[in-house]
Amino acid sequence: xxxxxxxxxxxxxxxxxxxxxHYCPGCTHGVAxxxxxxxxxxxxxxxxxxxxxxxxxxxxxxNYFEMDFVEAAHGRAPxxxxxxxxxxxxxxxxxxxxxxxxxSIGIAEIMHxxxxxxxxxxxFINNAIYGMTGGQMAPTTLPGMKTTxxxxxxDVELAGYPLKMAELLAQMEGSGYIVRRSLHDASNIRKxxxxxxxxxxxxxxxxxxxxxxxxSSCPTNWSMSAQEALGFVEEKMLPVYPLGDxxxxxxxxxxxx
Amino acid sequence: MAKELLKGNEAFAxxxxxxxxxxxxxxxxTPSTEFLEHMARRMPKLGRAFVQAESExxxxxxxxxxxxxxxxxxxxxxxxxxxLMMEGISYIAGTEVPAVxxxxxxxxxxxxxxxxxxxxxxxxxxxxxxxxxxxIVLAPATVQEAVDYISLAFDLAEKYLxxxxxxxxxxxxxxxxxxxxxxxxxxxxxxxxxxxxxxKDRDPNIxxxxxxxxxxxxxxxxxxxxxxxxxxxxxxxxQEYQMDNPEILVIGFGTAGRVxxxxxxxxxxxxxxxxxLRPITLAPFPEGRLEExxxxxxxxxxxxxxxxxxxxxxxxxxKGKVPVEFYGRLxxxxxxxxxxxxxxxxxxxxxxxxxxxxxxxxxxxxxxxRTGDQ
Amino acid sequence: xxETSIIISGFGGQGTLFAGQVLAYAAMDxxxxxxxxxxxxxxxxxxxxxxxxxxxxxxxxxxLVRYPDIVLALNLPSVDKYEPLMPENGVLIANSSLVxxxxxxxxxxxxxxxxxxxxxxxxxxxxxNMVMTGSMVKMEPILTMEMIKAALEEHIPERHRExxxxxxxxxxxxxxxxxxxxx
Numbered sequence: 001x002x003x004x005x006x007x008x009x010x011x012x013x014x015x016x017x018x019x020x021x022h023y024c025p026g027c028t029h030g031v032a033x034x035x036x037x038x039x040x041x042x043x044x045x046x047x048x049x050x051x052x053x054x055x056x057x058x059x060x061x062x063n064y065f066e067m068d069f070v071e072a073a074h075g076r077a078p079x080x081x082x083x084x085x086x087x088x089x090x091x092x093x094x095x096x097x098x099x100x101x102x103x104s105i106g107i108a109e110i111m112h113x114x115x116x117x118x119x120x121x122x123x124f125i126n127n128a129i130y131g132m133t134g135g136q137m138a139p140t141t142l143p144g145m146k147t148t149x150x151x152x153x154x155d156v157e158l159a160g161y162p163l164k165m166a167e168l169l170a171q172m173e174g175s176g177y178i179v180r181r182s183l184h185d186a187s188n189i190r191k192x193x194x195x196x197x198x199x200x201x202x203x204x205x206x207x208x209x210x211x212x213x214x215x216s217s218c219p220t221n222w223s224m225s226a227q228e229a230l231g232f233v234e235e236k237m238l239p240v241y242p243l244g245d246x247x248x249x250x251x252x253x254x255x256x257x
Numbered sequence: 258m259a260k261e262l263l264k265g266n267e268a269f270a271x272x273x274x275x276x277x278x279x280x281x282x283x284x285x286x287t288p289s290t291e292f293l294e295h296m297a298r299r300m301p302k303l304g305r306a307f308v309q310a311e312s313e314x315x316x317x318x319x320x321x322x323x324x325x326x327x328x329x330x331x332x333x334x335x336x337x338x339x340x341l342m343m344e345g346i347s348y349i350a351g352t353e354v355p356a357v358x359x360x361x362x363x364x365x366x367x368x369x370x371x372x373x374x375x376x377x378x379x380x381x382x383x384x385x386x387x388x389x390x391x392x393i394v395l396a397p398a399t400v401q402e403a404v405d406y407i408s409l410a411f412d413l414a415e416k417y418l419x420x421x422x423x424x425x426x427x428x429x430x431x432x433x434x435x436x437x438x439x440x441x442x443x444x445x446x447x448x449x450x451x452x453x454x455x456x457k458d459r460d461p462n463i464x465x466x467x468x469x470x471x472x473x474x475x476x477x478x479x480x481x482x483x484x485x486x487x488x489x490x491x492x493x494x495x496q497e498y499q500m501d502n503p504e505i506l507v508i509g510f511g512t513a514g515r516v517x518x519x520x521x522x523x524x525x526x527x528x529x530x531x532x533x534l535r536p537i538t539l540a541p542f543p544e545g546r547l548e549e550x551x552x553x554x555x556x557x558x559x560x561x562x563x564x565x566x567x568x569x570x571x572x573x574x575x576k577g578k579v580p581v582e583f584y585g586r587l588x589x590x591x592x593x594x595x596x597x598x599x600x601x602x603x604x605x606x607x608x609x610x611x612x613x614x615x616x617x618x619x620x621x622x623x624x625x626x627r628t629g630d631q
Numbered sequence: 632x633x634e635t636s637i638i639i640s641g642f643g644g645q646g647t648l649f650a651g652q653v654l655a656y657a658a659m660d661x662x663x664x665x666x667x668x669x670x671x672x673x674x675x676x677x678x679x680x681x682x683x684x685x686x687x688x689x690x691x692x693x694x695l696v697r698y699p700d701i702v703l704a705l706n707l708p709s710v711d712k713y714e715p716l717m718p719e720n721g722v723l724i725a726n727s728s729l730v731x732x733x734x735x736x737x738x739x740x741x742x743x744x745x746x747x748x749x750x751x752x753x754x755x756x757x758x759x760n761m762v763m764t765g766s767m768v769k770m771e772p773i774l775t776m777e778m779i780k781a782a783l784e785e786h787i788p789e790r791h792r793e794x795x796x797x798x799x800x801x802x803x804x805x806x807x808x809x810x811x812x813x814x
């Protein structure tokens with residue numbers, strides 16, 4: 001009898017629960033979740049990590065992570081995370097927020113968490129739309145983009161311009177690591193994972209506030225197929241939201257992971 | 258320990274520190290600011306957390322986060338600030354984690370003023386935030402009592418996994434009065450089983466106020482109600498004064514109750530048989546005691562620094578068995594003992610039934626008094 | 632004395648709140664119940680900074696009164712405000728350096744003393760509050776000079792400690808003025 005030699009090359013991260021998510025087919029939340037879980041596994045942080053879920057499509061994020069989690073009020077995740085981190089400075093604390101949560105109702109909380117240099121990691125999902133409430137205009141909706149609350153396309157004269165959170169947060173002295181990545185293809189996903197790793201490394205090293213903005217797709221509310229939606233990210237979102245490292249504190253620049 | 262002459266706000270803050278508070282998050286607002294300033298001086302030196310948040314909204318959500326770790330945590334603010342906190346307060350209640358909130362009340366609505374008021378009675382006692390929940394509300398009337406009750410507030414919050422509001426008004430925040438502070442309590446290293454501290458050697462803890470299935474939310478609401486019934490049974494506190502066969506019962510809380518006690522003393526000196534019931538827990542209200550007293554007194558006078566908010570609760574309990582009259586000052590005006598003494602004298606001569614809302618006659622009397630003043 | 636209410640009232644910066652605190656400390660240190668409450672809320676009207684001190688042998692109810700037993704009025708608006716409210720036999724002391732009128736009430740106990748001028752003679756104009764306090768001790772000795780001096784020594788802010796002897800002198804000069812005026 002010949003023994004089959006098997007090798008595990010891909011499996012569910014320990015930080016991930018074994019359940020189906022509630023996300024729509026083609027949504028990039030699943031990818032983002034997985035990257036976070038893989039990084040937490042690789043860094044061995046699971047048992048000391050506390051996640052803060054937002055209000056929005058990822059309101060149930062805590063169901064998918066095998067770790068302690070709390071659920072914040074809309075936009076208040078950075079404040080809640082501040083409260084946790086200040087009394088448990090040795091734990092790892094991260095928030096997972098969408099664009100309505102972080103850039104609209106919670107913009108005061110995110111700016112001040114960065115301003116204070118809170119030693120937190122923020123995963124920011126920017127898909128240019130409100131998902132959970134059914135496709136309304138977000139602060140990051142592109143000029144001219146149609147949503148249920150900008151049915152004729154976002155008119156910048158009336159509804160203003162998209163907020164560029166990575167650029168804004170990079171201005172804060174308390175920020176240690178602020179970058180924008182995209183989830184529209186495999187190579188960008190690999191880069192996104194590396195950025196998430198560096199963001200958590202920044203926190204573990206006490207280098208201040210870290211945020212990874214992830215350009216993401218919302219096929220359902222954009223009324224597109226999954227593939228078309230990824231194309232929209234590449235063709236329409238990238239020009240408005242250039243990928244890049246907006247702030248990398250010197251101590252992190254030398255780090256190789 | 259010897260008594261010290263302490264400013265209310267500073268005494269309250271120090272009492273919380275002695276009770277083992279591990280984190281304070283707040284935002285400056287008159288007339289509670291000295292509370293935050295005292296925390297800013299003391300907490301970092303003790304290696305405890307202090308953050309001046311960007312807003313009351315952020316402050317209460319920091320409280321929420323820290324409360325989820327099972328550590329003692331609090332904030333202090335004043336009326337408009339507490340309004341802003343109502344979102345987080347509801348979330349904390351829904352998540353069933355303990356937190357203590359001190360409200361040094363001032364005149365309103367709106368920007369109002371910085372003068373002492375009891376106008377937040379409804380907001381504090383009846384919930385204030387959205388949804389079905391029942392905060393415990395303590396209303397001390399002296400600096401010493403507040404010092405003692407802030408310590409109790411943490412114990413109650415933890416025992417019942419509840420919001421505990423400590424309500425005082427600007428007078429109490431600003432005044433100085435001798436008080437004895439408790440010794441420094443050691444910080445408990447006990448970790449509640451529900452706390453989030455990292456899922457090491459156990460299943461993850463999830464703390465949330467979301468119950469997307471209405472049946473689950475109903476179960477949660479019922480659990481909160483059952484817990485509240487326990488609070489009602491066990492935690493009623495009040496103080497009585499001059500209760501030797503009173504025919505007239507004055508009811509007032511906080512500063513109004515305290516000022517009324519001077520008027521009651523002076524009225525007794527004139528031979529008027531009057532006593533004072535001062536609720537210390539506004540929620541749960543001393544309902545049983547008031548029911549008993551209805552069989553003993555002929556008339557009740559409710560005194561408040563608002564438009565008669567506790568009056569509504571008193572009438573609900575008295576159920577018309579005894580005529581209830583009202584005297585209030587509004588908008589940040591503190592009633593003085595002579596005003597209440599005049600009211601007690603008037604009530605002692607008044608024998609008829611009160612027709613309709615006792616506020617109607619009071620408004621007329623107050624208008625007359627005010628025009629007479631000027 | 633069963634319970635005595637004192638209001639110290641003047642312009643902001645005249646040390647009215649501190650003078651009240653000194654009385655409160657002296658009362659507490661000697662076993663009395665006491666409350667001190669600063670001008671606050673609606674009573675801020677009229678441009679005066681004042682505090683109410685109640686000293687009592689029994690637990691204090693109201694920390695506020697309408698009809699104070701003793702008033703130290705460091706400026707004219709304070710005299711205008713409190714003179715009509717003084718009870719019979721009440722004590723009203725006014726700072727004649729800033730009050731250019733006589734009292735209207737005859738049946739209360741009054742004293743006009745040039746507190747600013749006396750303080751300037753000592754060499755520290757901001758001690759008018761202590762001059763006033765000293766005269767009060769003569770007119771209504773609910774607390775003794777020794778009690779007040781001991782409270783000052785115990786509780787004067789460190790940054791002002793070098794002025795302690797000047798404070799004592801101000802208290803004594805106020806006392807002496809009242810003694811001379813009233814016999």
